[in-house]
Amino acid sequence: MALLEAFAAPLDEGNPAAAHAALLNERYTNWRTQDVLDDVINREFDGNIALVSSFGANSVVLLHVAASVAPNVPVIFIDTGKIFGSTLRYRDEIVARLGLTDVRAARPDPTALATHDTDSGLWLREPDKCCAIRKVAPLARALSGFDAWISGRKRYQAGMRAELPLAEAEGERIKINPLAGWSREDLDAYRKLHELPEHPLVADGFRSIGCMPCTTRVAEGEDERDGRWRGRDKTECGIHFGLAAFETDGSGI
Numbered sequence: 226m227a228l229l230e231a232f233a234a235p236l237d238e239g240n241p242a243a244a245h246a247a248l249l250n251e252r253y254t255n256w257r258t259q260d261v262l263d264d265v266i267n268r269e270f271d272g273n274i275a276l277v278s279s280f281g282a283n284s285v286v287l288l289h290v291a292a293s294v295a296p297n298v299p300v301i302f303i304d305t306g307k308i309f310g311s312t313l314r315y316r317d318e319i320v321a322r323l324g325l326t327d328v329r330a331a332r333p334d335p336t337a338l339a340t341h342d343t344d345s346g347l348w349l350r351e352p353d354k355c356c357a358i359r360k361v362a363p364l365a366r367a368l369s370g371f372d373a374w375i376s377g378r379k380r381y382q383a384g385m386r387a388e389l390p391l392a393e394a395e396g397e398r399i400k401i402n403p404l405a406g407w408s409r410e411d412l413d414a415y416r417k418l419h420e421l422p423e424h425p426l427v428a429d430g431f432r433s434i435g436c437m438p439c440t441t442r443v444a445e446g447e448d449e450r451d452g453r454w455r456g457r458d459k460t461e462c463g464i465h466f467g468l469a470a471f472e473t474d475g476s477g478i
């Protein structure tokens with residue numbers, strides 16, 4: 226049993242999840258992405274793992290690989306209430322195309338919105354607080370009860386993602402980053418090989434797509450995430466900073 230093995234792993238520093246992640250990183254060295262996903266979804270965390278997707282610019286690749294091994298894997302989509310209409314339509318198209326059967330929307334708590342974002346302009350005044358209410362708290366609630374989750378982050382996206390491991394501990398939960406080592410060219414090649422539709426905003430110059438007010442086009446030569454929260458120091462929404470420490474009872478802030 227993997228968790229028992231994890232307790233015996235040499236990198237165990239009193240944190241079973243960290244030891245478990247270290248064991249998985251060792252096990253999955255040189256594994257194909259499809260095999261990693263098959264193992265984590267159908268065996269290692271069977272029934273206790275969810276995939277989190279923004280249905281953004283590159284999301285279709287991870288979703289396609291996951292659907293090929295487990296179309297019933299729970300897929301959590303954070304519907305912040307600020308998402309592009311084209312993303313919602315793209316989500317529906319991809320879900321139908323891949324035959325995903327368990328796509329769940331994680332939405333902000335109405336009471337938190339009524340208390341902290343009455344004019345819907347919190348994103349402009351306090352984007353960190355807006356992300357906390359509209360993204361981090363909903364995801365923390367949606368993941369409660371899961372032992373692990375799958376993210377689509379890649380190392381080439383730079384910034385805080387440059388050292389991304391395939392498996393990492395997040396409190397007592399494990400986070401799997403199956404595409405960590407993929408390049409942008411790998412993603413494009415996979416999408417073309419399988420004739421998967423591209424998010425419609427990519428052709429319009431958007432290369433990392435999140436909420437409408439906080440996403441801009443990216444110029445040639447810019448990092449693809451330069452279009453997110455443009456003009457601010459902010460580079461991440463916070464869902465990768467540690468959900469375990471987050472409240473799951475409603476407010477999340």
Ligand code: SF4
Pocket residue numbers: 305307347348351352353355356357359360435436437438439462
């Ligand atoms: S990305 Fe912008 S609109 Fe979306 S939750 Fe964060 S601050 Fe709010």
